[in-house]
Amino acid sequence: MNRQPAYTIEPYASSVERRDRTAELILHIQRNEYGIPITLEDQPDLxxxxxxxxxxxxxxxxxxxxxxxxxxxxxxxxxxxxxALRKMFVKKEFRGGHYAVSKRLLDEAFTWAEQRGLEEIWLGTTPAFQAAHRFYEKNGFAEVTAEMLPPGFPVMEVDKKFYKRIV
Incomplete structure (x- = not known):
């Protein structure tokens, strides 16, 4: 019997090591898997x-x-x-339904949003993330045009496709 590896989901805990490892994972996926020419300097939020x-x-x-x-x-x-839903990245070896890391991360965010009275979650993504598009749509997001984005929505340079979900 194939067992799913145990993992936990927890709020980000600040430390230099955690910050660096988080940025390393995100940058690796953006640059090496999807060929997006983005740097850490382009993402000061990290x-x-x-x-x-x-x-x-x-x-x-x-x-x-x-x-x-x-x-x-x-x-x-x-x-x-x-x-705005941001920085959703999962290490390649842990993607897919078998591990359900993406689903559990998204469910964590949805639970948080409900508990805090959020009404809408918006996201922007790149056309290259086609599997992500299917995932978002399967989890209640509907595609919207850039003109529909609310004031204050942070559009990244690579964002060309947008979604909205009612909480």
Whole structure:
């Protein structure tokens, strides 16, 4: 019988090592898997997770397997009971339904949003993340146009496809 490896999901805990390992995972996926020419300097939020994400109704979570960061997800409070879903990345070896890391991370964010009275979650992504598009749609997100984005939504340069989910 094939057993699923044990992992936990917890709110981001600040430390230089945790920050560096989080950035390393995200940058590896962006650059090496998807060929997106992005740097750490292009994403200063990764150097300020506590002050950028963990304020208002926002938060940042990591999935950990044997002390290794295998996934991340964040909700950025953009005001008016809305949040932007950001930094959803899962290490390649832990993707798919067998491990359900992505699903559990997303469910953690949904639970947080419900408990804090958020009404909408918005996200932007790159056209290259096709598996992510299917995942978001399967989990209640509907595609929207850029013109529909709420004020305060942080559009990244690589974001060309947008989604919204009612909480």
């Amino acid at each position: 150097l300020e997770i506590e002050t950028f994400y963990q304020k208002g109704k926002g938060n940042f979570w990591t999935a950990l397997h044997e002390g290794e960061i295998i996934g991340t997800i964040a909700l950025l409070d953009i005001g008016q009971d809305r949040a």
